[in-house]
Amino acid sequence: MNKTPTGKLYLMPNTLDFGVPGAEVDLQQVLPLHAIQIAARLGHWVAENAKTTRAFLKRVDAVQALAQPLQSLQIVELPRPGKGGGSSKTPASPSPTDAWGALLAPTLAGHDLGLISEAGLPAIADPGAQLVAAAHAQGVEVVPLSGPSxxxxxxxxxxxxxxxxxxxxxxxxxxxxxxxxxxxxxxxxxxxxxxxxxxxxxxxxxxxxxxxxxxxxxxxxxxxxxxxxxxxxxxxxxxxxxxxxxxxxxxxxxxxxxxxxxx
Amino acid sequence: MNKTPTGKLYLMPNTLDFGVPGAEVDLQQVLPLHAIQIAARLGHWVAENAKTTRAFLKRVDAVQALAQPLQSLQIVELPRPGKGGGSSKTPASPSPTDAWGALLAPTLAGHDLGLISEAGLPAIADPGAQLVAAAHAQGVEVVPLSGPSxxxxxxxxxxxxxxxxxxxxxxxxxxxxxxxxxxxxxxxxxxxxxxxxxxxxxxxxxxxxxxxxxxxxxxxxxxxxxxxxxxxxxxxxxxxxxxxxxxxxxxxxxxxxxxxxxx
Incomplete structure (x- = not known):
């Protein structure tokens, strides 16, 4: 028997201005304060792109101070499609030893974990569904947060x-x-x-x-x-x-x- | 030629706690500050239900003071299905003289107008799409606001x-x-x-x-x-x-x- 995970997987929305020249909006234009507050306290992230996630967290910090320095956060990128574990098919039975299960390790250690993509809601028209499926398979609670799609x-x-x-x-x-x-x-x-x-x-x-x-x-x-x-x-x-x-x-x-x- | 409408139609998200006993959440749990601020300044509404819209606006007022007293706001209900103009079919060519066009009158007078349903995003798994279609037909700018679905x-x-x-x-x-x-x-x-x-x-x-x-x-x-x-x-x-x-x-x-x- 595995230990029951005590950390949650938060599905964190992002703004929709990614990659649009000169279009950066105020975070509070599209994200509820609650999502911003959770983003500010999470120490562990799985991201479509680590660099843009750091940029997102800098914007979060301007609204709600990060609980720890940006440099000390753990930000791991999702496996890329075609490079193992990143196919678009949902795994039939993700296990703690596969690429997706390994990404959930912080939740086993009691840490909440954020999943974020480059724009909008993760796992919708964006990567991340396999990680969510792996969370369900391992009994990790999944909490989607309101944001723009x-x-x-x-x-x-x-x-x-x-x-x-x-x-x-x-x-x-x-x-x-x-x-x-x-x-x-x-x-x-x-x-x-x-x-x-x-x-x-x-x-x-x-x-x-x-x-x-x-x-x-x-x-x-x-x-x-x-x-x-x-x-x-x-x-x-x-x-x-x-x-x-x-x-x-x-x-x-x-x-x-x-x-x-x-x- | 009609006068060009200068008011916009805002699609206002609502919380998802409607009708759930004892579940009222903080507005900032799910709505961006921007949406709350726009809700606070709108004087004209088209709503699925006027009573629950007033309850929503009371919650808005607690975060951002309403620009005018609740009693003085114009809140008009959407036509109900089966009572004329409320069929689920999008009208082929809404005109200013039909039920939907008439609801847009404030935008012709230069007022912004809000469309809201009892929970979540209006016009998605909820009424309102015909009003949005009528807005496009009359050249009224449609602005959807980010919120929970x-x-x-x-x-x-x-x-x-x-x-x-x-x-x-x-x-x-x-x-x-x-x-x-x-x-x-x-x-x-x-x-x-x-x-x-x-x-x-x-x-x-x-x-x-x-x-x-x-x-x-x-x-x-x-x-x-x-x-x-x-x-x-x-x-x-x-x-x-x-x-x-x-x-x-x-x-x-x-x-x-x-x-x-x-x-």
């Missing part, structure tokens, strides 16, 4: 169906495969009256928009949200026919979320 | 796939139809490796859990989150086979989110 901000702002929706990640990059996928999603959306949400690497935002405007039917509603929660954030939501007559250029350095609903 | 907190805490997921709302109540739907969702989940999220009226939580444990395959992963963001919130995530050997009773007055992923 670009996907749900975009969905709320779209005016599309929020009673049934799906997030499908990235579409294929290659033209014909992408067009096939777009039409498949439109059929899915119509059949289930389900809003389909997708994302794209910012420099391909415009290419995805053009492909959507080309492939979708005129009556399908299309919503694009750029840089939500940032100062220049916006949402534009209209039918494909309306988009075609009133084109709108997308920025190539700001993350966007695309949503469609076929009538 | 029980769906995304549950997804992050599940350890299931967060790269592809769907929210499907409520399952049928009647036994055979519910079982058909459960098996349909399991097949969908397996085919697309997509986590399927659903909700239930709290007093039926236990019945849905039993139906899921009966209908799903032993290897399917099932996660249940109860009362997330509340003091007694928890997530339990395991295979159906594990759930069957270690039963866990669900509370009948606390909202739960169910998630499944079939291997």
């Amino acid at each position: 670009s996907l749900l901000l975009a969905l709320a702002a779209s005016g599309l169906n929020g009673q049934s929706f799906a997030f499908v990640g990235y579409l294929p990059v290659e033209g014909p495969a992408r067009m096939t996928r777009i039409r498949e999603l439109e059929v899915l959306s119509q059949k289930a009256q389900q809003t389909q949400l997708m994302i794209e690497t910012p420099y391909r935002n415009e290419a995805l928009l053009q492909a959507l405007l080309q492939g979708l039917r005129p009556t399908t509603r299309l919503s694009v949200s750029c840089g939500l929660s940032l100062t220049q954030g916006w949402t534009h939501s209209a039918t494909v026919a309306q988009w075609r007559t009133q084109p709108r250029a997308l920025p190539d350095k700001v993350p966007a979320v695309f949503a469609l609903l076929a009538p | 029980s769906l995304l907190l549950a997804l992050a805490a599940s350890g299931l796939n967060g790269q592809s997921f769907a929210f499907v709302g409520y399952l049928p109540v009647e036994g055979p139809a519910r079982m058909t739907r459960i098996r349909e969702l399991e097949v969908l989940s397996q085919k697309a490796q997509q986590t399927q999220l659903m909700i239930e009226t709290p007093y039926r939580n236990e019945a849905l859990l039993q139906a899921l444990l009966q209908g799903l395959r032993p290897t399917t992963r099932l996660s249940v989150s109860c009362g997330l963001s509340l003091t007694q919130g928890w997530t339990h995530s395991a295979t159906v086979a594990q759930w069957r050997t270690q039963p866990r009773a669900l509370p009948d007055k606390v909202p739960a989110v169910f998630a499944l992923l079939a291997p």
